[in-house]
Amino acid sequence: MNGPATREAHESGSDPAITATCFPIPALLLRTNDPVAQRTVRAFAGQQAETARSLSRSLTVALCSAPDMGARVAAFIAAFEATEDWRYREAASSPHSTGRYSPSWADRxxxxxxxxxxxxxxxxxxxxxxxxxxxxxxxxTYQGGTDTPASRTMRQFETLAAARFPQSPRVDVVCNSITLPNGRIADGTRLLRGDAAHRAAAEMTARISARGGDTSRITTSGHLIYTASAPESERRAIFHHAMTLLAFDHTAPADALTAWLQAAYLIYQAPRKKRGADATIRTFLVAAGTLLLSRPPVLPHNIDLRAYTQTHDRFVTELQAAQSIDETPVGRRI
Incomplete structure (x- = not known):
C-alpha cells in the first residue's frame, strides 16, 4: 500500500481515517441510562483511536522492511503485543480509585x-x-429497574447462546470449531450449560473469594450458561494462524477482506490475558484492518459476544455484511 494515502499517513505519523467513530462502545458496558455516565464510558473510544493510529504507522514501517513471510508474521505479532502493553498501561494509570477498573487490578x-x-x-x-x-x-435475584443497552444486549445473547446447544440434555459443552488455513479443525471458545456451567460458576466463586471479593450475588445453580476459553495449545495455534492470515501479501481487495474477517474470528477464539482482551483485539483489528483494506473496517459494538456465541461461518457472514468496503483498490496494499 504505497499510494498517496499511505504516504500521507506515514508522514503525518498516523492514519487520519481512524477516529473514535471506528470504536462503537460495547452496549454491554452501558449499564445506566444516564447520558453523562454513558459519555464517560464512550470517551475510551478516543484513546483506542489514538492507539490504533500509532499502531497503523508502526506496522506500516515494519512491513515495508520485512524481508520475508516470517518477518511479516512477526510484525503483526509485535503489533498485537504492543496493543496488549498499551491496554495494561491504560489500566495502570486509570483514574478510578476503587473497583474492578482501578489500578489495584491492573496486574490482571x-x-x-x-x-x-x-x-x-x-x-x-x-x-x-x-x-x-x-x-x-x-x-x-435482581428486581426492578429499567432496561439499558447492557440488559437488552445480554438478553439477546443469552438466547443466541442457548440456541447453540442441541436438544439432548446430555450435552453440556459446545465448542466453536474453527477450520484453520492448513485444514486442521481447532476448538475455540466453549459454551457451557448444566453441570459444566455449575462447575464454572463454582470456580468463579472460589477465585473471587480468594481475591477477597464479594461472592454473595453469584449464582451457582439453576439454568446457567458460561463461556470458557479454549485450551492453551489450541489458542496458540489459532492465534498464530490469525497472524499468518493477516501477513500474506493480499494484492486483491477481496482477498484482503476475507483474511481480515477470518482473522477477526480466530483472534477472538484465542484471548491471551485475563483482562482487557476485548479492547486489545478491537484496537488491533482496526489498525491492521486499515492497512489491509485501505480504510478502517467496521466493528459491531457486540463483536466479542458474537464471536463467543456464534459459529465461525455465521460470524464471518455477519461481519462481512457490516462492512461497506468496495472492491476498488486504493494504492497498493503492503
Missing amino acids: FQTPITDDNPNLFRVGDHTRFRDGATWDPATR
Whole structure:
C-alpha cells in the first residue's frame, strides 16, 4: 500500500481515517441510562483511536522492511503485543480509585490465560444490568429497574447462546470449531450449560473469594450458561494462524477482506490475558484492518459476544455484511 494515502499517513505519523467513530462502545458496558455516565464510558473510544493510529504507522514501517513471510508474521505479532502493553498501561494509570477498573487490578491485564486459569464469563442474568435494579437476598435475584443497552444486549445473547446447544440434555459443552488455513479443525471458545456451567460458576466463586471479593450475588445453580476459553495449545495455534492470515501479501481487495474477517474470528477464539482482551483485539483489528483494506473496517459494538456465541461461518457472514468496503483498490496494499 504505497499510494498517496499511505504516504500521507506515514508522514503525518498516523492514519487520519481512524477516529473514535471506528470504536462503537460495547452496549454491554452501558449499564445506566444516564447520558453523562454513558459519555464517560464512550470517551475510551478516543484513546483506542489514538492507539490504533500509532499502531497503523508502526506496522506500516515494519512491513515495508520485512524481508520475508516470517518477518511479516512477526510484525503483526509485535503489533498485537504492543496493543496488549498499551491496554495494561491504560489500566495502570486509570483514574478510578476503587473497583474492578482501578489500578489495584491492573496486574490482571498482564496475567496470561492458562489451562489452570481459563477465562470464564457468564452469558445471562440480564436483570443485573437494568438501571436501578436492586438485589433481593431472599430470592437471590435482581428486581426492578429499567432496561439499558447492557440488559437488552445480554438478553439477546443469552438466547443466541442457548440456541447453540442441541436438544439432548446430555450435552453440556459446545465448542466453536474453527477450520484453520492448513485444514486442521481447532476448538475455540466453549459454551457451557448444566453441570459444566455449575462447575464454572463454582470456580468463579472460589477465585473471587480468594481475591477477597464479594461472592454473595453469584449464582451457582439453576439454568446457567458460561463461556470458557479454549485450551492453551489450541489458542496458540489459532492465534498464530490469525497472524499468518493477516501477513500474506493480499494484492486483491477481496482477498484482503476475507483474511481480515477470518482473522477477526480466530483472534477472538484465542484471548491471551485475563483482562482487557476485548479492547486489545478491537484496537488491533482496526489498525491492521486499515492497512489491509485501505480504510478502517467496521466493528459491531457486540463483536466479542458474537464471536463467543456464534459459529465461525455465521460470524464471518455477519461481519462481512457490516462492512461497506468496495472492491476498488486504493494504492497498493503492503
